[in-house]
Every structure is written in structure tokens, then in C-alpha cells.
Amino acid sequence: xxxxxxxxxxxxxxxxxxxxxxxxxxxxxxxxxxxxxxxxxxxxxxxxxxxxxxxxxxxxxxxxxxxxxxxxxxxxxxxxxxxxxxxxxxxxxxxxxxxxxxxxxxxxxxxxxxxxxxxxxxxxxxxxxxxxxxxxxxxxxxxxxxxxxxxxxxxxxxxxxxxxxxxxxxxxxxxxxxxxxxxxxxxxxxxxxxxxxxxxxxxxxxxxxxxxxxxxxxxxxxxxxxxxxxxxxxxxxxxxxxxxxxxxxxxxxxx
Amino acid sequence: xxxxxxxxxxxxxxxxxxxxxxxxxxxxxxxxxxxxxxxxxxxxxxxxxxxxxxxxxxxxxxxxxxxxxxxxxxxxxxxxxxxxxxxxxxxxxxxxxxxxxxxxxxxxxxxxxxxxxxxxxxxxxxxxxxxxxxxxxxxxxxxxxxxxxxxxxxxxxxxxxxxxxxxxxxxxxxxxxxxxxxxxxxxxxxxxxxxxxxxxxxxxxxxxxxxxxxxxxxxxxxxxxxxxxxxxxxxxxxxx
Numbered sequence: 001x002x003x004x005x006x007x008x009x010x011x012x013x014x015x016x017x018x019x020x021x022x023x024x025x026x027x028x029x030x031x032x033x034x035x036x037x038x039x040x041x042x043x044x045x046x047x048x049x050x051x052x053x054x055x056x057x058x059x060x061x062x063x064x065x066x067x068x069x070x071x072x073x074x075x076x077x078x079x080x081x082x083x084x085x086x087x088x089x090x091x092x093x094x095x096x097x098x099x100x101x102x103x104x105x106x107x108x109x110x111x112x113x114x115x116x117x118x119x120x121x122x123x124x125x126x127x128x129x130x131x132x133x134x135x136x137x138x139x140x141x142x143x144x145x146x147x148x149x150x151x152x153x154x155x156x157x158x159x160x161x162x163x164x165x166x167x168x169x170x171x172x173x174x175x176x177x178x179x180x181x182x183x184x185x186x187x188x189x190x191x192x193x194x195x196x197x198x199x200x201x202x203x204x205x206x207x208x209x210x211x212x213x214x215x216x217x218x219x220x221x222x223x224x225x226x227x228x229x230x231x232x233x234x235x236x237x238x239x240x241x242x243x244x245x246x247x248x249x250x251x252x253x254x255x
Numbered sequence: 256x257x258x259x260x261x262x263x264x265x266x267x268x269x270x271x272x273x274x275x276x277x278x279x280x281x282x283x284x285x286x287x288x289x290x291x292x293x294x295x296x297x298x299x300x301x302x303x304x305x306x307x308x309x310x311x312x313x314x315x316x317x318x319x320x321x322x323x324x325x326x327x328x329x330x331x332x333x334x335x336x337x338x339x340x341x342x343x344x345x346x347x348x349x350x351x352x353x354x355x356x357x358x359x360x361x362x363x364x365x366x367x368x369x370x371x372x373x374x375x376x377x378x379x380x381x382x383x384x385x386x387x388x389x390x391x392x393x394x395x396x397x398x399x400x401x402x403x404x405x406x407x408x409x410x411x412x413x414x415x416x417x418x419x420x421x422x423x424x425x426x427x428x429x430x431x432x433x434x435x436x437x438x439x440x441x442x443x444x445x446x447x448x449x450x451x452x453x454x455x456x457x458x459x460x461x462x463x464x465x466x467x468x469x470x471x472x473x474x475x476x477x478x479x480x481x482x483x484x485x486x487x488x489x490x491x492x493x494x495x
């Protein structure tokens with residue numbers, strides 16, 4: 001479990017996160033949603049330690065991440081997998097070398113064991129036989145899958161995904177969502193996904209945290225989000241005409 | 256300035272895995288060093304030839320022995336061209352390569368990705384580049400002197416400004432071995448600047464492709480200025 005307690009972050013005097021607290025349970029997909037610029041990426045980066053929160057504390061399974069030394073944080077990060085918005089695959093390495101990279105850096109596996117792990121990861125994200133291709137030679141959806149495969153290579157306890165569906169068609173986006181959810185359950189990872197894609201929320205939002213202007217505005221799940229009664233959240237959700245029409249068809253009232 | 260030294264502090268730490276570091280080092284020696292041999296040879300041959308002609312045409316005095324043409328070409332190559340001028344040229348080639356590579360990795364979050372894996376990104380990416388360039392620069396200097404002298408030997412007699420014997424006598428006359436030591440020291444310092452300054456500009460770039468391009472330009476300009484400044488300081492300290 002990851003716990004964020006009273007996180008506040010400022011940039012140049014502007015408060016970007018205001019006193020946010022949340023718990024993210026293992027074995028379920030935890031989504032942080034909000035408009036662009038609402039602070040969700042900053043929150044994710046604070047949890048990861050890429051930004052230092054001005055106030056507040058982060059706990060990873062009870063371990064106080066905020067007070068850890070650089071060395072302790074470095075060790076903890078080996079339990080973390082991350083899927084970046086653009087994939088962040090290493091351009092100069094092939095698909096296989098990208099997935100093998102964390103194994104080379106942090107394990108004493110034999111070459112055979114590393115190869116088996118790479119093949120397993122590629123199989124698991126359903127892109128076998130792409131080992132020798134380079135990131136520039138595969139589609140955006142496949143790059144995301146490779147990024148997921150690399151993220152799970154070391155069998156992480158915590159998985160972070162920053163807008164994993166951006167730039168993908170709805171069908172591929174759903175496949176990626178379902179893949180992340182099934183991996184989360186399979187490996188009992190604590191998964192936090194940053195998104196503003198409502199399809200993802202409806203598909204895999206077992207826990208949803210809505211951030212608005214740097215504040216926690218609502219917390220719930222995909223089952224309760226459409227009937228939250230929270231005006232700011234409804235403005236966010238029903239800005240999408242499809243959802244507005246669905247709501248209208250369901251209740252006769254688009255708002 | 257502070258950030259530059261902070262970055263160097265991160266760079267000069269023990270590598271995570273020595274095997275991977277050595278592999279990276281050889282890759283960088285090939286990419287940054289061996290791939291520069293061609294341009295070094297071409298520039299040196301031409302400059303050696305041009306310098307020989309220039310010296311011959313500017314020293315048209317019967318009191319000067321013609322051996323001075325070989326001597327002048329040799330000393331100019333050793334003291335300034337093959338160390339300083341070549342460093343300025345390679346700052347453009349190698350420096351922009353380093354800034355754009357690291358800068359692109361930065362803006363596409365590849366560096367964040369390394370950090371999240373628990374890898375010291377500065378150490379992993381920059382240390383092999385600095386070591387490779389510092390290692391290869393003295394060899395490029397020696398290669399440049401050799402091919403510069405060869406260029407003079409080919410061009411001088413071909414255009415008839417000096418004979419082969421006079422030229423060879425000139426390059427053997429009053430040779431000061433310390434000049435080589437002096438220029439090798441300069442090459443080491445310039446190699447460090449050519450790798451570390453562009454790496455700094457790439458590592459701290461923010462934005463997108465446009466900013467990476469701007470950072471490359473800034474890196475080359477800054478490196479060139481620093482090379483000239485250190486040339487002045489080292490010449491004053493080691494020769495005067």
C-alpha cells in the first residue's frame with residue numbers, strides 16, 4: 001500500500017498541491033484523474049520522489065519514503081516500475097535490450113535466465129517476436145506495451161503509469177487498460193495511474209481520486225463516479241458529449 | 256556554475272555495474288572518438304598543406320633558411336592547431352552530439368526513467384562520455400600533428416615552395432619534446448571541456464526539440480569560449 005499524507009507542493013510561490021491525502025491499495029488499479037494542469041502529474045512525481053513535497057509524508061507499505069536517505073530511496077526504487085506518457089524507451093536499444101536493461105543493472109541472473117524473463121514479459125504484454133526491433137520501428141501502442149514489459153521486468157511491488165493511453169486509439173487504449181489491470185491483480189502490485197481518460201475510469205477505476213486545482217475534490221470508484229453529486233467532477237466528466245448523452249438517456253438530465 | 260559542479264559530483268561516483276560501464280565506455284570511444292578520425296585527418300592534411308604554402312609566401316627573405324618552413328609548420332601544428340583549433344572544431348562535432356543525445360533523452364523522460372529505476376543517470380550517461388573523450392583527445396592530437404606534417408610534405412614540394420629534404424630538415428630542426436607534453440596536457444583539459452560542458456547543457460534542458468537545438472548551440476559556443484580561456488591560462492602557466 002502507498003499512503004500520501006497531507007502533501008503540499010509549491011512552484012515559484014504558486015501552490016500546485018494543497019494538503020492532499022490518499023491511500024492506494026495493492027491488487028487494485030488506483031486512478032488519479034483531473035484536468036490538464038490540475039496537479040495530478042505533480043502528485044505522482046511527489047510520490048515517486050522526482051519532486052520533493054514541501055509538506056507531507058509518503059509511505060510505501062509503512063516505510064517512510066520522505067525521510068529516507070538517497071541510498072534507501074534508490075533501493076526502494078528497485079521495487080518500482082514506471083510507464084511514462086511517451087513510453088520513455090531507450091531509443092538506442094532494441095525492444096529486448098530495453099526490457100533486459102533493469103535485469104542487467106540489478107540482477108545476477110545468467111544470460112539464459114534474463115532471456116527467459118524478457119520472453120516472459122513480451123509474451124505477457126502480448127507482443128512476442130519483436131525482440132530485435134527498435135522503438136522507432138514499432139507503433140505507439142506497441143511502445144506502451146514494451147514500456148509495461150520493462151516496468152514489470154523486475155517484478156515490482158509498485159507500478160506507476162502516467163497517462164498510459166495518451167495518443168492511442170480507443171480500442172488499443174482499452175487493451176492497455178485491461179493489461180495493466182490484469183498485471184496488477186496477477187502480481188498484486190500497488191498500481192497508480194494518472195489519466196484524464198474517462199474510458200479508463202469506467203473500464204478499470206477500482207479506486208478514483210479526482211484532483212481539481214491542486215486539491216482532492218472527490219474520491220470513490222467507477223461504480224459511484226457517475227452519480228457522485230459533485231458538481232466539479234460532473235463538469236469534468238460530462239464535458240465529454242458521449243457521457244453527457246449517456247447521462248441524459250439514463251436520467252433525462254444531462255447535468 | 257553551481258549546477259555544473261553538482262552534476263560533476265553526480266557523474267564522478269562509482270558506476271552501478273562495471274561490466275556495463277566498460278561496455279558503454281567502448282561504445283563512446285567508438286562513437287565520439289573513432290568516428291572523428293576521418294574529419295581530423297582531412298582537416299589536418301589540408302591545414303598542414305595550407306600552412307606550408309602560407310609560411311613559404313610570407314617568409315620570402317633570402318636571409319631565412321628554407322628549413323624554417325618545416326619548422327614553422329611543425330611548431331604551429333604542435334602548439335596551437337592540433338590541440339586548440341582541433342578542439343574548437345571537435346567541440347562542434349562531439350559537443351553538439353552529446354548535448355542533443357542527452358537533451359533528447361531528457362525531454363522524452365528517458366532520464367527520469369533511469370532515475371526511477373534507481374540508476375544515477377548522470378553517472379550512467381555522462382561518465383563514459385567524459386572518460387572516452389579525455390582518453391581519445393591526445394590520440395587525435397598526435398594523429399593531427401602527423402597528418403598535418405604529411406600534408407605539408409605533400410603540398411610544399413608539389414607546388415614548389417620547398418623541397419622534400421628542406422622540409423624534413425625543418426621539421427627535425429630544434430625540436431622541443433616539451434611542446435608535445437604541453438599540448439597533450441592541453442588536449443586532456445580540452446577533452447574534459449568538450450565532453451562535460453555539452454553534457455551539462457543537455458542534462459538540464461527543459462522543453463522540447465526546439466530547446467534541445469538551442470541548448471546544442473549554447474553548448475558549442477560556451478565550450479569554444481572555455482577552450483580559448485583555458486588555452487590562454489595553460490599557455491601562460493606552462494610555457495611563459
